[in-house]
Amino acid sequence: MSRFFSYKYADLEPYVPGEQPSDMARYIKLNTNESPFPPSEKALSYARANTRSLQLYSDPNSAQVTKAIAGCYNVDPDMVLVTNGSDEILNFAFMAYTDDRNPALFADITYGFYPVFAQINASASKIIPLRDDFSLCVDDYIGLKGTVFIANPNAPTGIALPASEIERIVKADPDRIVVVDEAYVDFGAESCIDLVRRYDNILVCQTFSKSRSFAGGRLGYGIGSKSIIADLNTIKYSTNPYNVNSMTSAMGIGILSDEEYTRANCRTIMENRSFTVDGLRRLGFKVLDSSANFIFVSSDRISGADYYSRMKDKGILIRHFTKKRIENWCRVSIGSRENMEAFLKATAEILSEA
Amino acid sequence: MSRFFSYKYADLEPYVPGEQPSDMARYIKLNTNESPFPPSEKALSYARANTRSLQLYSDPNSAQVTKAIAGCYNVDPDMVLVTNGSDEILNFAFMAYTDDRNPALFADITYGFYPVFAQINASASKIIPLRDDFSLCVDDYIGLKGTVFIANPNAPTGIALPASEIERIVKADPDRIVVVDEAYVDFGAESCIDLVRRYDNILVCQTFSKSRSFAGGRLGYGIGSKSIIADLNTIKYSTNPYNVNSMTSAMGIGILSDEEYTRANCRTIMENRSFTVDGLRRLGFKVLDSSANFIFVSSDRISGADYYSRMKDKGILIRHFTKKRIENWCRVSIGSRENMEAFLKATAEILSEA
Incomplete structure (x- = not known):
């Protein structure tokens, strides 16, 4: 130092x-x-043919890949924010929704970055131990003030909660945000994206790094209410507006075209x-x-x-x-x-x- | 909101x-x-042939492109940090070296992001007006406590200071960091990278977005003492370790191979x-x-x-x-x-x- x-x-x-x-x-x-x-040859070919001229800045709104993701989940593009990997959307969520007055709530055994995000943002945090069998007890989160971070499936355990269980946490307190980190959801778990249509206090984060074979390209995203996405855009435009490069955006669209x-x-x-x-x-x-x-x-x-x-x-x-x-x-x-x-x-x- | x-x-x-x-x-x-x-065909060919498999994470140390940049300026690779555009290295510098006790010092007319970085990091700041002819008066910075941010050449004026003038600011107070934002230096101004070898309180930030025709790829970097780069790595590894994607790293090396x-x-x-x-x-x-x-x-x-x-x-x-x-x-x-x-x-x- x-x-x-x-x-x-x-x-x-x-x-x-x-x-x-x-x-x-x-x-x-x-x-x-x-x-x-x-990544598939189809995705690579699409990107080769459709990457914006590299001497020009990438689109700060990443409009095209955002629209492609929104189409994939049938939500409005204003409910999607793409980021430089999903670590960036998670950090944005810690920045926006936790502070010294509003703690981050997360499990003792979960993605090891959560305590780091809390620390660098000088946020309070409350660690909620998993049960002895490493399962998460939903009732432990009911009645607590703060912003909930749940990796579902959880890492490093791999254990998933059904969306209905996460809905109980979301529904229990509309004045509290629940961030669901679905990096691994495509391997057999149930996504909470459907809940985003019915609740305005949930943010679902996903990534192209796992099921979509694009860890090296760095593409993550969050899906939430329009006002949540507006908050996170305020953070983005105050730190790194051109956060997703043109090659990554084009590959993202190519990958989605080959589901x-x-x-x-x-x-x-x-x-x-x-x-x-x-x-x-x-x-x-x-x-x-x-x-x-x-x-x-x-x-x-x-x-x-x-x-x-x-x-x-x-x-x-x-x-x-x-x-x-x-x-x-x-x-x-x-x-x-x-x-x-x-x-x-x-x-x-x-x-x-x- | x-x-x-x-x-x-x-x-x-x-x-x-x-x-x-x-x-x-x-x-x-x-x-x-x-x-x-x-970007040149030579740079593009290099990148096509040398991009790491995209299903794998990018190298969090971005070792190869870091080494290429270090070689370009004849500094140790531990004196270089690459980032997702130079806005990211600038934000890291505001995070690391300004706070409520240690203000950011910058001109009234300069890169418009500086006051935003100061604000999002809850840092104090002191605005130092340029002269009537928009030139920067070096003596205004002598004797002030805080971290100095100077765009050289300045934006949006285009006016440059000679490195010897910036050296006066660096030399005046070894307990204060001077950040020199050289986004536009390749169009006729004098770089301060040479000062990095003689002073440990200067960070020079550059970018591939302007002279290197790669704004869409997002590649910036900072050059400073090893302990400064270690600080900035602490910030990086606490926010977004895989900050530079594999395609961008490969293009960066390709671009440097065609100076x-x-x-x-x-x-x-x-x-x-x-x-x-x-x-x-x-x-x-x-x-x-x-x-x-x-x-x-x-x-x-x-x-x-x-x-x-x-x-x-x-x-x-x-x-x-x-x-x-x-x-x-x-x-x-x-x-x-x-x-x-x-x-x-x-x-x-x-x-x-x-």
Whole structure:
């Protein structure tokens, strides 16, 4: 830290992304929940033909990709804001809807960025522990003041709530916003976008990084009432108006024009997930029921840290978190069938060596 | 504004980008200081061949493009941070180095985003008026506490200070940071990057949006001491770690591999600027001496607002600011020779009709 750094950040602990080793090609990468499938040729061709001249600024309203997303979910374009990945829309929501007077409410085990967003925005926060089985108790959120952040499916557990359960939280207090982070919703969970049409106190955030194979392009979005989107636009136009570049916008439209490809990939991931879960359970692992493109796993025979590092020795990256409550668990992204076969084989070897 | 919006933003007035009419193709666009030249074929080919697989996250360290920029200026890669356009690095600098105790110091007539950045970060600010001729008086900054923000060349005036003058500000107080915003430096001004090697209290911000024909790709960067860049990385990793997408990084490297193209375009813009300034002065316009890819102009025969709107009627977009002190001025981006001939012809017509 330099001697100039603002006193406001004295205790700030940044988010730590999943490791990206420089010799990445050596590894089977199951640590950052990416898709094993590239964007489709149809999407790429569309982008090549339709990217706005790069010497011109991107459209600060990102009107065309916004309209394409709105069309996809049958909502008004004024109910959609696109961002530079979904981390940006989440940060905007923390900026807009949490502060020292209005706390952020979120689970103890969830996306690790929420406490960082709360901290950098000097917001109060209240941590609400998950149950012992890592499920979220909706009633814990009823009657609390603050802005609720729920990842659904949750990360790193993969556990999803039905939309009707989230609706109970939304309905319980119309003077409080519920932000539903649906980064992983396309792998078997139920979206809350439908609730946006009936309640004005919900913001649903999604991303092109997972089911849509576009983590490298950085495209996220939020869907909420027009007045919520207007608030978030005020934040955008006060920080980075040209937040989504022209190449990413064009790719976004191309990807949405090929939804069948996205759906087929999601089906494959769900099949590979079942295959992997079955294999791990046969090896005696505990595996939480996942509705995401990753699984959260633990074994009595090896610690989480050892499992992670032994897998890395074998050329397979999975994610281990040092947080006490989950230190014996690892998160494993679901890749191609070949990747998951290699993963199960390596796991069996590690157990037999243990 | 929704009923949920944080009290912190009650008075926030977002930045207003230059207009982007939906029927843009109808206009000669001289209002947002873009390059009239596309990125070179060499840069595009490089990017097509070298973009990381898009289903994978971009490198959060943006190591390769960071290294390419560092090589360009002969500094250590740890002295460079790339961002999603230079607005992002400027916002990071306001976040890191200004607050309620440490004001932002900047001119009354300068990049209009500075007061917005100060406001959204709840920072104190002190406005230091330019002289009557719109030049910046370096002595006004000596002895003041706070973080200095200087656009050099300044916008919208185009006036540049020599690096030795900025060095006086840097040298005067080693406990204060000077941020030099060099978005337009490649059109005839002197960069302060050399000062970064000798002082640890200066941050130089540049962009690929102007001389490098890549406004649509969103790539900016800051160059400063390692501890300054470490601070700004703390901000980045607490807001949006994957801030630069893979396509933009690859294009950035491609563009830097073709510096001769960039330099040739800058020479052409400077020639077209001389041509335009001469033409306007012959028509009786006041034109400030510009070291940027735009000029700031005013005429006794027509108000700034009228000039802007009459030009728009003729299919040419220029930029007019409503701020009192400059309400009789317009900012005109320098485009191709054909564009500037059309611009001068339209100006002559407007004056003859006045």
